[in-house]
Amino acid sequence: MTTSPLPFHVQHLQKPDGRDLTLYGLQPVQLDSEVPSPSPDPVDARPVMRWHPLRGEWVMYASHRLGRTFLPPPEYNPLAPTSDPAHPTELPRGTYDIAVFDNRFPSLTLGAPVPPAPAHALNTEERAATGKCEVVVFSQNASGRLSDLSDDQMALLLGVWADRTSVLAATGKIRSVLAFENRGVEVGVTLHHPHGQIYAYDHVPPVQATMLAQAQKHRAESGEPWLAAFVKAERDSAVRVIRDEGLGLSVVPPFARYTYETWVLPSRPVGLLSELDDAEKRAFARVLKDALQRLDSLFGVRMPYLMTVHQAPVGDAATADFPLHIEIYPYLRAPGRLKYLAGTEQGAGEFANDKFPEMAAHELREVKVENL
Amino acid sequence: MTTSPLPFHVQHLQKPDGRDLTLYGLQPVQLDSEVPSPSPDPVDARPVMRWHPLRGEWVMYASHRLGRTFLPPPEYNPLAPTSDPAHPTELPRGTYDIAVFDNRFPSLTLGAPVPPAPAHALNTEERAATGKCEVVVFSQNASGRLSDLSDDQMALLLGVWADRTSVLAATGKIRSVLAFENRGVEVGVTLHHPHGQIYAYDHVPPVQATMLAQAQKHRAESGEPWLAAFVKAERDSAVRVIRDEGLGLSVVPPFARYTYETWVLPSRPVGLLSELDDAEKRAFARVLKDALQRLDSLFGVRMPYLMTVHQAPVGDAATADFPLHIEIYPYLRAPGRLKYLAGTEQGAGEFANDKFPEMAAHELREVKVENL
The missing domain is CATH 3.30.428.10 (HIT-like)
Structure with a gap:
């Protein structure tokens, strides 16, 4: 069993639409293209939470999410490095292993505004859905699996999850961080490039x-x-x-x-x-x-x-x-x-x-x- | 709005394999054939429950369930009245609207035996999965929907659910009764004849x-x-x-x-x-x-x-x-x-x-x- 140190390299970047992008590498991170975004429009997310009084849990509402990417044609992969600048993806070309960026269709955002008073009686508690939703791209290999990562890359992913948890905790607004991967068309996965997500909550979920x-x-x-x-x-x-x-x-x-x-x-x-x-x-x-x-x-x-x-x-x-x-x-x-x-x-x-x-x-x- | 009384008729029967069958009708129940069962073998269910210590909930294990009916060929419908005695279904021919019988592959049974001590350390609490699993056939119309029931039949169904809850409570072993319908091939429904199920628990679930x-x-x-x-x-x-x-x-x-x-x-x-x-x-x-x-x-x-x-x-x-x-x-x-x-x-x-x-x-x- 090797006990050599597990160094990794990090570069923090910002997308043209204002979202955060962080690249992680076993080797020093190097960019070979501009940092892209599929759309230049800033994310206008105003997610809210409502309290489910009988189950005792919050429910997140983000009405912009319904238009989110769904089984795009095979020629366009938003999680691959951008090859054609006319069709920008989420990621630049360059040397890196794992990329993390803010979800373009978040259920939770750090800047979620206080919801306006509704015109109707609400009949439950409502508040800003404060938190963060991130996408974690496991590899530049679009057709691979998570388990196709090398042992070093897999250990790097654990380091990335740990780092994201620390970064999110440091905002002072986060109380619980959940990293996950949902895989398979059978369970509604819309993008086949190996990736996971992170949900960061401003409270401890049930x-x-x-x-x-x-x-x-x-x-x-x-x-x-x-x-x-x-x-x-x-x-x-x-x-x-x-x-x-x-x-x-x-x-x-x-x-x-x-x-x-x-x-x-x-x-x-x-x-x-x-x-x-x-x-x-x-x-x-x-x-x-x-x-x-x-x-x-x-x-x-x-x-x-x-x-x-x-x-x-x-x-x-x-x-x-x-x-x-x-x-x-x-x-x-x-x-x-x-x-x-x-x-x-x-x-x-x-x-x-x-x-x-x-x-x-x-x-x-x-x-x-x-x-x- | 009608406020006429809602009378209904009940007949309690037993299947050849020992399971309970109850027929409910808006008219007096009448049988035109023997009470059938798809198999003459008595149900040998020995379900157990184990405690999930981190989620604080019971998990039911019933290893015989894996062989249960799964998308049978269209000519055989176990929930239709038996037309060919050589291929018995779960139900007799006759006059009735709604039928309730014990699930042949139950996750919970009233007579669940105390599980034998395992050969290995178990590392959690295990006990008999005491309770009852029933099937509720909503109609004799195999291709109909629950919402195709007449208003009277729909009201009868509420009466049936109420009656089952009372009958199960009267056993003295049941603390919570959940009636449900799961509909659609998209969510794994194996039998298309309109039907639901009842799970009766010996405790109050989470x-x-x-x-x-x-x-x-x-x-x-x-x-x-x-x-x-x-x-x-x-x-x-x-x-x-x-x-x-x-x-x-x-x-x-x-x-x-x-x-x-x-x-x-x-x-x-x-x-x-x-x-x-x-x-x-x-x-x-x-x-x-x-x-x-x-x-x-x-x-x-x-x-x-x-x-x-x-x-x-x-x-x-x-x-x-x-x-x-x-x-x-x-x-x-x-x-x-x-x-x-x-x-x-x-x-x-x-x-x-x-x-x-x-x-x-x-x-x-x-x-x-x-x-x-």
């Missing part, structure tokens, strides 16, 4: 709030961090471990909600990616890449999935005990059979799963990884 | 628990039931009301999570369908039918949707203040564009919506209902 409360309760009752206890028990049991790289491991959790749900965890209980040292990031990156490769090889098709990176709250909401981990929800429960969220999942908040996690983990361990 | 807590908090702070305050404010504001039949109404709630999300509510704050009198049931039924018809006419295609019936906890968990209502989640947010639950919805528990509820309600009010 899922993170629940996870934090549950982990704090565990610590109060047992005296040890939830993540440490969980990793130890999974290693002792062994039946649900997919791959163990020492400093990081992957498991099908014993309470998996999706059939082949895969969690990637660090061995050491921390709350933020930025707390991992370079060796831990490298091990975590190898395990993540391995997990994604296994899911693609399981049925011999590129597995549609949602991957979410769960980190501790930041800023004023920062707290110990939140278990850093990545959750991958593969949408195929069998060849050709998608999992849909129906009555019990959406109406009651409880999942029904067709297969025991021990069996799913066994299948994932046995997979022969093929290049798809 | 969504119902949150709704109850929020409504109780509102009552404690304001002194009035949440449902009464909500209906009054929606009527005063008027902009989100789709149809108002006096004793019941439909609205796009001001905090809609889906673009054309529609709620059907009674005017009088109650927690259970069984608390509605006949006139209220009839008005509620007309509003529900109207809401479904508008959604089908909105884009000129049968709208894929999830409909969930939210009722108060029952049995020992029974409590006032829970607001009875139906939520309909239409999955199309624009013609040909499905809504998918991606990072923020699944990873954070907060929805992003492209359109303000006031605009969606305006569009639904303007719809010219066509027969699709």
Whole structure:
């Protein structure tokens, strides 16, 4: 296992329409063209949030979003470096590995204005949807997958997610950062260039709030961090471990909600990616890449999935005990059979799963990884 | 508005494999054939639940479910009355409107056995998945829609849901009953005969628990039931009301999570369908039918949707203040564009919506209902 340092290079830029662009590279970043934007018009986002009084959660409204990019013709890829200046994309030509820029159709913005008083009675609380929505382009290779990144690039991505979290926390307006990748036409993905997104909230959303409360309760009752206890028990049991790289491991959790749900965890209980040292990031990156490769090889098709990176709250909401981990929800429960969220999942908040996690983990361990 | 009584007839039967079958009719129920079952084998369901310690919710495991009926060839419809005794379906021939029977592939059963101790360390709490899963066949018309039911049949369905809730509560083992319909190939529906399902839980699931807590908090702070305050404010504001039949109404709630999300509510704050009198049931039924018809006419295609019936906890968990209502989640947010639950919805528990509820309600009010 290498423990060489993981240096990376950063360049902060601004698009012609005012949006932020940050380029990250394993080598020094170099630009070979102007910084482009698909449209010169500044983003006029006025997202608002309304309170759902029965579910106790915020709902984001951004009426400009309906016109957003949707399955564009194959010749135009807004996430590729601009090759024809007459048809600018989101990214310049140059030397860089990963690019992060502000979403042109954000559900949350740092400058969201206070909504005007409506002409009608509103019947719930409404406020500015303060936060930030970013796009993370994983690679300049338009037809690749996240798991096609080199080990170094995958470790760089962990560093990028960590850096974005720190940058967003430093605004003083952000309390929780969620990085995710949604992949597959089956689940509505409109751009096939490998990319993910970041949602940064000015509050701690329900899922993170629940996870934090549950982990704090565990610590109060047992005296040890939830993540440490969980990793130890999974290693002792062994039946649900997919791959163990020492400093990081992957498991099908014993309470998996999706059939082949895969969690990637660090061995050491921390709350933020930025707390991992370079060796831990490298091990975590190898395990993540391995997990994604296994899911693609399981049925011999590129597995549609949602991957979410769960980190501790930041800023004023920062707290110990939140278990850093990545959750991958593969949408195929069998060849050709998608999992849909129906009555019990959406109406009651409880999942029904067709297969025991021990069996799913066994299948994932046995997979022969093929290049798809 | 009619206020004639809503009588209905019931016959309790048992299938050859031991499952319960109940037939409901506006006219006296009459059987013209034996009670069938697609298979003579008794259901050997041993579902278990495991506790998700970070999300604080139960997950159901039923490994036999993976082999369940999936897009059968068009000539065989297990929900139609049996026409050929060599190929029995779930239902007999006869005079009845609505049929309810135990799901052959249940995620929850009243007799779920205590799971045996696993050979490996489990790393979470596991227990029998006690409850009940029922199938509700809305009509003998295989190609119809729920909204093709007559007004009387629609009111009967409300009576059936109410009766099932009472019957399940009377077992002494059920604490919450969720009736729902999931419609559309787009969202994984395997049988096109109009039908819904019922999940009966031995505990109050997270969504119902949150709704109850929020409504109780509102009552404690304001002194009035949440449902009464909500209906009054929606009527005063008027902009989100789709149809108002006096004793019941439909609205796009001001905090809609889906673009054309529609709620059907009674005017009088109650927690259970069984608390509605006949006139209220009839008005509620007309509003529900109207809401479904508008959604089908909105884009000129049968709208894929999830409909969930939210009722108060029952049995020992029974409590006032829970607001009875139906939520309909239409999955199309624009013609040909499905809504998918991606990072923020699944990873954070907060929805992003492209359109303000006031605009969606305006569009639904303007719809010219066509027969699709």
